[in-house]
Amino acid sequence: MIEFRLDRHSGVPSYRQIIDQVRHAIRLGILRPGDQLPTVREVVRQITINPNTVHRAYRELELQGLTEGRTGSGTFVCQSLSEVPSQQPKLAGQLETWIRRAHEAGLGTEAIEALFAEAMHAQKEVE
Amino acid sequence: MTIALATVDLGRRYMMNWALRNCTLEVPEGSITGLVGPNGAGKSTLLRLAAGISRPSEGSVTAFGQRANQNSTAFLNRVGYLDQDRPLYKNFRVEEMLKLGQKLNSSWDNSSATRWLVELEIPLDWKVSLLSAGQQAQVALAMCMGKRPDLLLLDEPMAxxxxxxxxxxxxxxxxxxTERGTTVLLSSHIVDxxxxxxxxxxxxSKSTVQKSGTVESLLANHRVLIGPEVSARFDSVEVIASSTAGRQATLLIEGDPGPLSSEWRVLSxxxxxxxxxxxxxxSATRYRATGVRETSPDEERS
Known part of the structure; x- marks a missing residue:
């Protein structure tokens, strides 16, 4: 099961935040094929959001082929996003170490994010 | 898309003053539509006209195809209206209000109305007059929703x-x-x-509709441009509001300005x-851009 959070000041539309969180959870293996998403009603209660927005997010997830709605029983994950590589936990650990070192070196969260974004960007240009 | 509420050239005059004029709009079924504007803009007038409590001086207003009319049972069964003044019988206990609702409405949903109030921790055996203003507002809303209308008209329900x-x-x-697909039109002056x-x-504002649309399209179609005042000329977009500070101009525009020279910043x-x-x-008051942020490329894409 997944619990949604909304960042109301991020400027990212609510329906997109829901989609992103589901995709993210699937990618990390928190949601697996066969798992059920919370019902629209539950999401509305959880994060005080317009039900039409949740419907819209769920519809789009279905269109992306990630979930399927089963009449009367809910919405289920039906596809996984690129199997989690076996290397992932190790890489995550290395990243955490790196972040700790950056903090120790006096870098703030914002500076770290900027560095990361820049490195990603540079990598993209190489590719 | 089915339309729950429609007005055509709707207007209401009090003595010599128009409280609402040239109001043409549609509220889609199943939507939650916010009505926003300063005090005296005509929000309450519009809601009262939609509820059939006040009669149009010109134009028309219909809900589900029926003309708004307080004498029509068919209309009253489908439309619920909550006045700003939260009309309740102050000497009744909350449970007596619920009983009254049941006696007066054939479609009354007593279990939901009771459940809402219990969840809000409102003591059902208290007299209405002993409840706080906030609790009274909640009871009034429960009374309004208890009759299970298809269209809810709420005047400042959260003030x-x-x-x-x-x-x-x-x-x-x-x-x-979520459960019934109720259409809601509610007013507030707090946009957040x-x-x-x-x-x-x-x-x-000023007794008329300035703009209406889906929240998403409003956000997607407007931009704030900041740049040198001398080159602030845009033909392909509508400038909604603008201000200048020295040589710098700030504009709120609707539409796509296309590619701009690097001296212009585009914000959302x-x-x-x-x-x-x-x-x-x-209202020709001064415009100052405050609630803006950088446009993210991600958003441009979607």
């Missing part, structure tokens, strides 16, 4: 409520929309409050900013 009570009221509303739950917005306004822009436009 004078503390944040916790507001959340309770919002959840009551969202529950009903509406942004959270509304999918449509109507901006009302939040909903509050857009509303303020339209209000500045209608």
């Amino acid at each position: 004078s409520l503390d944040p916790l009570a507001r959340r309770g009221v919002k959840q009551m509303l969202l529950d009903s929309v 409050e509406l942004e959270e739950i509304c999918d449509h917005l109507i901006i009302l 306004p939040d909903l509050n900013e857009i509303v303020l822009g339209y209000l500045a436009k209608s």
Whole structure:
């Protein structure tokens, strides 16, 4: 099961935040094929959001082929996003170490994010 | 898309003054539509006309194809209206109000009305007059929703409520929309409050509709441009509001400005900013961009 959070000041539309969180959870293996998403009603209660927005997010997830709605029983994950590589936990650990070192070196969260974004960007240009 | 509420050239005059004029709009079925504008903009007038409590001086207003009319049972069964004054019998106990609702409405849903009030921790055996203003507002809303209308017209349902009570009221509303597909038109002058739950917005000012649309399209179609005043000429977009400070110009625009020279910064306004822009436009007050942020490339894509 997944619990949604909304960042109301991020400027990212609510329906997109829901989609992103589901995709993210699937990618990390928190949601697996066969798992059920919370019902629209539950999401509305959880994060005080317009039900039409949740419907819209769920519809789009279905269109992306990630979930399927089963009449009367809910919405289920039906596809996984690129199997989690076996290397992932190790890489995550290395990243955490790196972040700790950056903090120790006096870098703030914002500076770290900027560095990361820049490195990603540079990598993209190489590719 | 089915239309729950439609007005055509709707107007209402009190003596020599128009409280509302040239109002043409549609509220889609199943939507939660926010009605926003300053005090005296005509919000309450519009809601009262829609509820059939006041009669149009010109134009028409229909709900589900029926003309708004308080004498029509068919109309009253489908439309619920909550006045700003929260009409309740102050000497009744809350449970007596519920009983009254049951006696007066054939479609009364007593279990839901009771459940809402219990969840909000309102003592059912208390007299209405002993409840706080916020609790009275919640009882009034439960009375309004208990008759299971298809269209809810709510005049400032969250005014004078503390944040916790507001959340309770919002959840009551969202529950009903989720379960029954109720259409809601609610007024407020706090945009942030509406942004959270509304999918449509109507901006009302100076007795007329300044802008209406889905929240998403409003956000997607407006931009704030900041740049040198001398080159502030844009032909392909509509300038809603603008201001200058020295040589710098700030403009709220609707539409796509296309590629701009590097001296211009393009920002995304939040909903509050857009509303303020339209209000500045209608009242010729000074416009100042405050609620803006950088446009993210991700958003441009979607």
